[in-house]
Amino acid sequence: GDALAVSARVAPLGSRLVLLLVEDLTEARRIEAVRRDFVANVSHELKTPVGALSLLSEAVMDASDDPEAVERFAGRMQNEATRLTSLVQELIDLSRVQNDDPLEDSEPVQVTELVGEALDRCRQSASNKQITLASGGTENLHVWGNRGQLAAALGNLVENAVNYSPARTRVGIAGRRIAAPGGDLVEIAVTDQGIGISAADKERIFERFYRVDPARSRDTGGTGLGLAIVKHVAASHGGEVTVWSAEGQGSTFTLRLPEAGNAREKAESGREGR
Numbered sequence: 001g002d003a004l005a006v007s008a009r010v011a012p013l014g015s016r017l018v019l020l021l022v023e024d025l026t027e028a029r030r031i032e033a034v035r036r037d038f039v040a041n042v043s044h045e046l047k048t049p050v051g052a053l054s055l056l057s058e059a060v061m062d063a064s065d066d067p068e069a070v071e072r073f074a075g076r077m078q079n080e081a082t083r084l085t086s087l088v089q090e091l092i093d094l095s096r097v098q099n100d101d102p103l104e105d106s107e108p109v110q111v112t113e114l115v116g117e118a119l120d121r122c123r124q125s126a127s128n129k130q131i132t133l134a135s136g137g138t139e140n141l142h143v144w145g146n147r148g149q150l151a152a153a154l155g156n157l158v159e160n161a162v163n164y165s166p167a168r169t170r171v172g173i174a175g176r177r178i179a180a181p182g183g184d185l186v187e188i189a190v191t192d193q194g195i196g197i198s199a200a201d202k203e204r205i206f207e208r209f210y211r212v213d214p215a216r217s218r219d220t221g222g223t224g225l226g227l228a229i230v231k232h233v234a235a236s237h238g239g240e241v242t243v244w245s246a247e248g249q250g251s252t253f254t255l256r257l258p259e260a261g262n263a264r265e266k267a268e269s270g271r272e273g274r
Ligand code: ADP
Pocket: 156, 160, 161, 164, 192, 194, 195, 196, 197, 205, 210, 211, 212, 213, 217, 221, 222, 223, 224, 225, 226, 227, 228, 251
């Protein structure tokens, strides 16, 4: 039950999960291989925080006459539980991206609903840090696509905004409709007052497994897959995700997606043309 021994045995989350994000969804064989490995890999990733929790709870029992040690171990248990929660969330997102064909399951999706789901996902971690969550401008906005995948994408952006911000700051989500030559777009911007991202890192954060600060990201259950998922979902829906950031001031991640009516028209005229 000694603190050092426990921390040495609490190995960091491996990057094995990285292998799960499919390189190219059109490669049927690759997907099949990923599916086969999925269960084995997931079990491995889940074992680490679960093992840590079990060791830490033993440590708590051994230290029952030392309130300070109990508090310390309990704090670590909370961290492990947080990691476990976001790991499970990331796995859900991954399986949504891998298993659903966005074109087949497309429907008009209310942006207000997506925002609500994304906010629900972050409410606990935001309130732990006294971060204010705010949203607006999403009334009457609809995008066309796979509800689960779109929710995963927006949820990741809001989760990151909370994770990479100091306490007592604000995270805002703003929606608006913008006219574009190819038809109207819906823009959803997630703004934080967090640590920001350097120009060099901005080039790389959308790559799979890329993390600016692996130690910090690990504390929050980060795997470096979140933004890769967001980018994949945006592209497969005919949209894009961009980032503006100033180091030490904050970041804004912007999702632009075809507006529902516009996207549906395009899909239908494409079908008639066949
Ligand atoms: P992770 O699971 O590590 O959060 P992501 O793919 O979601 O992985 O993000 C990749 C990296 O980009 C993060 O590790 C972090 O360094 C950086 N990042 C993402 N969002 C933000 C943000 N809102 N503010 C500052 N840095 C961010």
